Amino acid sequence: MVFWSLFKESIVFxxxxxxxxxxxxxxxxxxxxxxxxxxxxxxxxxxxxxxxLRKSVQSLGDDVVFIQKWPWEGGGPDYPWWKYLNRPVxxxxxxxxxxxxxxxxxxxxxxxxxxxxxxxxxxxxxxxTVICASHQYDRVKNFEIAEGRYFTEIESxxxxxxxxxxxxxxxxxxPNQSAVGQTIKVRGAKVLVIGVFKxxxxxxxxxxxxxxxxxxVNYARSLIDINDDDxxxxxxxxxxxxxxxxxxxxxxxxxxxSRRRLSPLEEPDFALNQTSIISNVFDDLxxxxxxxxxxxxxxxxLVGGFGIANIMFVSVKERTNIIGIQKxxxxxxxxxxxxxxxESVFLSVIGxxxxxxxxxxxxxxxxxxxxxxxxxxxxxVILGFTISILIGVVSGFVxxxxxxxxxxxxxxxxx
Amino acid sequence: xxxxxxKRPVLITVVCILGFTWIVFSFPGVFAPSLKKLGDWYPALFxxxxxxxxxxxxxxxxxxxxxxxxxxxxxxxxxxxxxxxNDVSYAGLFLSVFFICSILPFxxxxxxxx
Numbered sequence: 001m002v003f004w005s006l007f008k009e010s011i012v013f014x015x016x017x018x019x020x021x022x023x024x025x026x027x028x029x030x031x032x033x034x035x036x037x038x039x040x041x042x043x044x045x046x047x048x049x050x051x052x053l054r055k056s057v058q059s060l061g062d063d064v065v066f067i068q069k070w071p072w073e074g075g076g077p078d079y080p081w082w083k084y085l086n087r088p089v090x091x092x093x094x095x096x097x098x099x100x101x102x103x104x105x106x107x108x109x110x111x112x113x114x115x116x117x118x119x120x121x122x123x124x125x126x127x128x129t130v131i132c133a134s135h136q137y138d139r140v141k142n143f144e145i146a147e148g149r150y151f152t153e154i155e156s157x158x159x160x161x162x163x164x165x166x167x168x169x170x171x172x173x174x175p176n177q178s179a180v181g182q183t184i185k186v187r188g189a190k191v192l193v194i195g196v197f198k199x200x201x202x203x204x205x206x207x208x209x210x211x212x213x214x215x216x217v218n219y220a221r222s223l224i225d226i227n228d229d230d231x232x233x234x235x236x237x238x239x240x241x242x243x244x245x246x247x248x249x250x251x252x253x254x255x256x257x258s259r260r261r262l263s264p265l266e267e268p269d270f271a272l273n274q275t276s277i278i279s280n281v282f283d284d285l286x287x288x289x290x291x292x293x294x295x296x297x298x299x300x301x302l303v304g305g306f307g308i309a310n311i312m313f314v315s316v317k318e319r320t321n322i323i324g325i326q327k328x329x330x331x332x333x334x335x336x337x338x339x340x341x342x343e344s345v346f347l348s349v350i351g352x353x354x355x356x357x358x359x360x361x362x363x364x365x366x367x368x369x370x371x372x373x374x375x376x377x378x379x380x381v382i383l384g385f386t387i388s389i390l391i392g393v394v395s396g397f398v399x400x401x402x403x404x405x406x407x408x409x410x411x412x413x414x415x
Numbered sequence: 416x417x418x419x420x421x422k423r424p425v426l427i428t429v430v431c432i433l434g435f436t437w438i439v440f441s442f443p444g445v446f447a448p449s450l451k452k453l454g455d456w457y458p459a460l461f462x463x464x465x466x467x468x469x470x471x472x473x474x475x476x477x478x479x480x481x482x483x484x485x486x487x488x489x490x491x492x493x494x495x496x497x498x499x500x501n502d503v504s505y506a507g508l509f510l511s512v513f514f515i516c517s518i519l520p521f522x523x524x525x526x527x528x529x
Contacts, residue, residue, distance in 0.1 A: 039446050046448075290448035298443025333529040379455040383446055386459040390445065393466045394438075401473060404529065
């Protein structure tokens with residue numbers, strides 16, 4: 001009962017303080033609002049980017065090993081690029097060798113990607129990514145077909161001019177009709193659309209299927225040089241269930257070395273990449289951004305706390321004689337302490353709530369324009385309110401304790 | 416009537432100043448990404464501990480027994496939490512034990528009131 005009467009009274013006092021000194025209160029709350037906004041906004045963006053990255057990595061396949069010329073890791077001024085420059089690119093025959101001999105592989109596909117202009121009647125779209133892949137591509141890469149179908153084995157093997165296009169492309173080229181069954185031109189060559197990818201949205205790693213055209217690699221031979229270094233030919237190998245990436249890499253290393261007739265002392269002339277390399281690089285980046293936001297936001301909240309402490313000192317000073325009267329009528333020290341403490345927490349929570357509200361509104365606006373889902377998570381809301389309550393307690397305790405220790409006689413006399 | 420203020424020993428003044436400094440620098444740690452990764456409620460728990468420690472230092476500064484009691488409670492809860500998440504810092508543990516050893520001899524001289 002005492003708690004609730006205290007709680008009610010403190011809310012009334014806090015509202016009175018807010019209403020009677022609007023500008024002063026708003027300026028004090030602004031510190032907390034900006035601090036909570038800064039911290040929670042950074043965390044929300046980092047969390048959303050991380051989620052998007054995980055989704056992108058998952059679509060690449062976290063159990064897929066990529067046999068390529070260039071390794072993904074490294075970079076910077078010390079990157080020994082000259083060691084990799086003269087390496088041969090993986091070729092289609094090596095895919096067959098892997099499929100025949102790799103026990104740990106569930107499926108494998110050869111893939112090259114290039115840009116081309118895609119046309120349909122008078123409409124044309126430039127710089128469309130054209131993926132030229134072998135038949136098992138659908139078993140290595142995670143994607144869904146919304147309309148139509150994937151290539152049959154015969155279409156892939158014989159190199160029929162068929163293709164699966166992305167949702168964005170389908171809508172742009174065929175605005176009021178189904179894309180399936182239509183014929184588009186890729187690099188001037190006719191391609192019959194047999195399927196449309198399910199819309200996935202923007203990917204942080206790029207390469208969203210929404211804007212891609214997928215054609216059989218055997219058909220692509222007539223359009224491009226599939227061993228062209230610039231098209232980054234690669235063999236994607238998915239591990240069997242129960243086989244770890246490390247086991248698969250170990251087996252593929254042996255197979256590729258034997259296929260390329262490398263002596264035991266020779267360095268491998270191929271790279272075996274996996275998606276964990278990308279996630280590790282991004283994890284480091286997100287950690288740095290998170291820590292920067294944490295430090296900047298942390299200290300701005302601390303400064304906001306000083307603002308709340310200041311307003312509470314003023315509040316105690318203004319109501320010193322009321323405190324004296326309350327104490328002379330029998331109010332205990334803890335009652336006075338709790339009264340001011342609640343007021344400070346309430347003010348701080350209002351500041352935090354406004355900060356969270358701004359973040360929420362911005363996520364709604366930014367989510368639409370950024371093309372990816374930005375969500376204010378439950379953990380960030382909990383964190384925002386926790387910080388607000390704590391800053392209210394920490395910054396309000398000293399003035400509240402000072403008020404509780406006032407001598408009633410001296411307090412009543414104060415003007 | 417309020418009781419007469421008890422003179423604060425230099426050792427407790429030093430402990431309080433070190434404690435307040437620790438609070439200022441550890442408060443931003445409440446929303447450290449590493450803590451957030453442990454679970455939704457860990458930042459809140461750590462924040463409550465920081466706030467409790469801060470209040471206990473104020474109690475100690477005013478030579479109040481509740482300050483010592485609150486300090487001990489927050490110390491044990493904090494260490495239990497650190498053991499649970501397997502992140503015990505021996506330097507922090509040593510410093511806290513040093514603080515407790517410094518303030519306990521003055522406990523009887525402290526005020527029992529709020």
